[in-house]
Amino acid sequence: MRSCGCYCVFEARHARDHGISARGAGAVQSSLGEAHMSNWRSAGSIALAGVLNWAVAAGAQEPPRAEGATEAAKPQPARAPEPPSAQAVLLGQLCKIDIKGEKKDQWMRLPKAESSVTQHHLTVGGRSFDYTATAGTLIIRDDEDKPIASIGYVAYVRHDAKGGVRPLMFAFNGGPGSSSLWLHMGVLGPKRVVVSDPGPTPAGPYRTVDNEFGVLDKSDLVMIDPVGTGLAHAVCDHKDDEFFGVDPDIDSLSRFIMQYVSDNNRWTSPKYLLGESYGTTRGAAIVNYLRERAFAFNGLILVSVATDLEAIFAELPGNDRPYAVYLPAYAAVAWYHHMLPTQPAALEPFLTEVRAYAAGPFTAALLKGDAIPDAEREAVAGKMHEYTGLPAEYLKAANLRVAQGAFTHELLKAQHKTVGRLDARFVGATMDPLEKYSDYDPQ
Known part of the structure; x- marks a missing residue:
């Protein structure tokens, strides 16, 4: 229409x-x-x-007609x-x-920014202060000033900060496709959810406590939910999947940051950006995007860095680097779960040895590809068994290359258990004992 x-x-x-x-x-x-x-x-x-x-x-x-006027009265001059x-x-x-x-x-479908503002008191490490919590949405607009998305956020602003201008930190998780819940309620916010560590977390209700690990004593905080997560969604004729790409994701969150700073008069505040996992890739890109638009951050904080994707995804054809990077981590997990054929007394000296082997003989063996001699293959498989606890025959069948999902599935396979991908202390039941890779994280 x-x-x-x-x-x-x-x-x-x-x-x-x-x-x-x-x-x-x-x-x-x-x-x-x-x-x-x-x-x-x-x-x-x-x-x-x-x-x-x-x-x-x-x-x-x-x-109004004059008194006595009829329908045939002459029209009045045009006004x-x-x-x-x-x-x-x-x-x-x-x-x-x-x-x-x-x-x-x-x-x-008229987009409308909404917010809920509450007042709170926090005591951490013997220090007490008041703060304002704002849970809301901001409508971001394109270059033609048309609404394109509603971005969800939760902001915390301390009341009694003294000395200089109060710092402001923006933070988000990664995925892509994750809300900011995990950093918000687990690490950065003034409250955190109490969970069993490590162990399965039962259904709610959950207990929250003052977060002694939070940042509000040092900086104000804005937790951001990208489009498609939390309360964030596209508006008007736009659809969420328009924002599911590297560039539109960066653009939309950059617009939110600039608008929040303007709406809340925080241009003179020292500004920091924190991202986790894919959020580190996003964060670095946002810093560059805004720098080209005369908006500068004072610092970038990278948590669980995922900026070098070739060091993470071993599934990429011909990419052997992740296997060398994974080996020390596999060794630490096997040590924690007591799956090594000979259990070292201390972890750090053991990992120092594994790192040296991974960067030297193991990497050299991988680079030989199909040309690796059988004797060397046997020797490397034996050493990997010593460091990971996985059977040597399995390691040879895997061509000395064990992907992350394969390791989490195989380590406790005899117990019908799978270890966590993000935190390997967590253990869960194996969904399918016949599968080669674990596609879920029991954490």
Whole structure:
């Protein structure tokens, strides 16, 4: 449907200027509805038709007739047009809504930023202070000032900060596709959820306590949920998947950061950006994106760095580097679960030995590919068994290359258990004993 705001205002003014009665104006409205509102849902049509009658009638009153005048009285000289009535202008704005797309039942999808503000007190490490918590959304706009998305956030601002300008930290998790829940309620926020560590967390309700590991004593904090997570979503005719890409993800969060800083008058605050996992890749890109737009951060904090993806994804063809990087981590996990053929007394000296082997003989063996001699293959498999606890025959069958999902599945396979991917202290039941790789994380 085309925008009809201009027609609505024109018809109201035309009716008033030419002395058309409210009944006649209703006929104008009726024809307008037939021409421009045919694809509106009936409920919406009825509602707008009522508003239109009200607006036109209010803005198009018949001029008073002289006493004794008849219908055949001569028309009065034309008057200069007056500004449209408030009702007509309001109607014009209502009619500018373009109703189309898959969600036709939501015929008035006007994006609205909302927030809930509460006051709190926190005591950490013998220090006490008050702070304001704001949970809300901000509507970000494109370069043409059109709404494109509603970004969810939770902000914490300390009250009694003294000395200089209070720092401001923006933070998000990674994924991509993760909300900021994990950093928010586990690490950075003024409250944290108490969970068993390590161990399975039962269903709620959960207990929260003052977070002694949080950052609010040093910096104000804004936790951000990207589009498609938390309360964040696309608005108007946009869809969430438009933001599911490297560039639109960076662009949307950068727009949020700039708008939050402007709305809350924080331009002079030292500004920091913290990202976790994929959030480290996103964070570095946002710093560069905003620097090119005259917006500078004072610091970038990278948690669980994932900026060199070739060092993480061993599944990439011909990419052997992750296997050498994984080996010390595999050794530490096997040591923790007592799966080594000979258990070292201390972890650190053991890991120092494994790191040296991974960077030297093991990497050299991998680089030989199919040309590796059988004797060397046997020797390397034996050493890997010593360091990981995995059977030498399995290691040879895997061509000395054990992907992360294969390791978490194989280490405790005899116990029908799978170890955690992000925190290998966590253990869960193996979903499918016959699978080669674990595709879930018991954490």
